Amino acid sequence: MLxxxxxxxxxxxxxxxxxxxxxxxxxxxxxxxVVTGPNGGGKSSLAKIIMGxxxxxxxxxxxxxxxxxxxNITERARMxxxxxxxxxxxxxGLKVKDLLRMAASHNPEKINICDLLYDVGxxxxxxxxxxxxxxxxxxxxxxxxxxxVLARNLKVAVFDEPEAGIDLWSFQxxxxxxxxxxxxxxxxxxxxxxxxxxxxxADEIIIMSNGMISAQSERDIILAGxxxxxxxxxxxxxxxxxxQSAECLG
Ligand SMILES: Nc1ncnc2c1ncn2[C@@H]1O[C@H](COP(=O)(O)OP(=O)(O)O)[C@@H](O)[C@H]1O
Ligand SMILES: [Mg+2]
Numbered sequence: 001m002l003x004x005x006x007x008x009x010x011x012x013x014x015x016x017x018x019x020x021x022x023x024x025x026x027x028x029x030x031x032x033x034v035v036t037g038p039n040g041g042g043k044s045s046l047a048k049i050i051m052g053x054x055x056x057x058x059x060x061x062x063x064x065x066x067x068x069x070x071x072n073i074t075e076r077a078r079m080x081x082x083x084x085x086x087x088x089x090x091x092x093g094l095k096v097k098d099l100l101r102m103a104a105s106h107n108p109e110k111i112n113i114c115d116l117l118y119d120v121g122x123x124x125x126x127x128x129x130x131x132x133x134x135x136x137x138x139x140x141x142x143x144x145x146x147x148x149v150l151a152r153n154l155k156v157a158v159f160d161e162p163e164a165g166i167d168l169w170s171f172q173x174x175x176x177x178x179x180x181x182x183x184x185x186x187x188x189x190x191x192x193x194x195x196x197x198x199x200x201x202a203d204e205i206i207i208m209s210n211g212m213i214s215a216q217s218e219r220d221i222i223l224a225g226x227x228x229x230x231x232x233x234x235x236x237x238x239x240x241x242x243x244q245s246a247e248c249l250g
Contacts, residue, residue, distance in 0.1 A: 004061055045211075079155070
């Protein structure tokens with residue numbers, strides 16, 4: 001289990017600014033969590049805090065009971081926490097099979113990279129020898145990136161807005177990919193997303209706004225809240241804690 005205990009993140013500037021405020025979260029094994037909420041709410045910062053890109057100003061992060069707060073990105077990666085970038089890097093001269101072999105090289109279990117490609121919806125014979133460069137579409141690149149995350153056999157994988165920059169058709173496939181890998185792999189998956197299709201995959205949904213957790217519950221409860229809120233024209237009673245419109249709560 002990955003646990004964040006009273007985690008805050010402050011950045012220094014002309015005036016100091018608290019990006020994350022006293023976050024308490026538990027991520028259990030084999031579950032999918034979707035983190036959603038308005039832009040600037042702190043979602044990407046939360047992902048970076050989990051990954052070790054940022055270290056918290058205060059609070060503690062534990063993985064399976066071990067304090068990992070002081071560990072950096074490389075040390076956390078070694079412990080099985082992985083991060084998929086919002087805009088995946090592409091390397092000239094590197095083939096898909098090289099990328100996947102590199103990713104699988106630290107995995108003690110033997111991984112068949114053709115199976116991996118299949119699991120993310122790509123046909124191995126068409127993709128193994130493709131260059132990891134701009135010739136791959138956004139959707140293809142996203143799926144290859146998911147395959148690299150799977151190859152590493154991570155305990156926790158964080159995806160920051162995997163839907164960004166891909167078309168509707170590829171997106172549909174991407175959602176299916178997450179659903180399928182959830183069944184097959186043991187990884188705890190944390191997806192930052194605004195997409196209802198992705199939210200539907202979640203065991204639990206976390207809503208972040210203003211650097212805080214404004215709601216967290218089982219998928220159906222949160223989704224029902226979001227729907228009610230969307231339907232309410234500020235006259236009906238809304239689900240408390242979701243959507244946060246003061247007028248609607250009256
Ligand atoms: N390194 C940083 N320095 C200063 N402000 C930052 C930094 N990273 C993020 N922020 C600010 O923190 C807030 C939360 O950002 P972010 O976590 O990217 O939100 P989200 O992913 O929910 O859109 C935003 O106001 C953003 O401008
Ligand atoms: Mg973000």
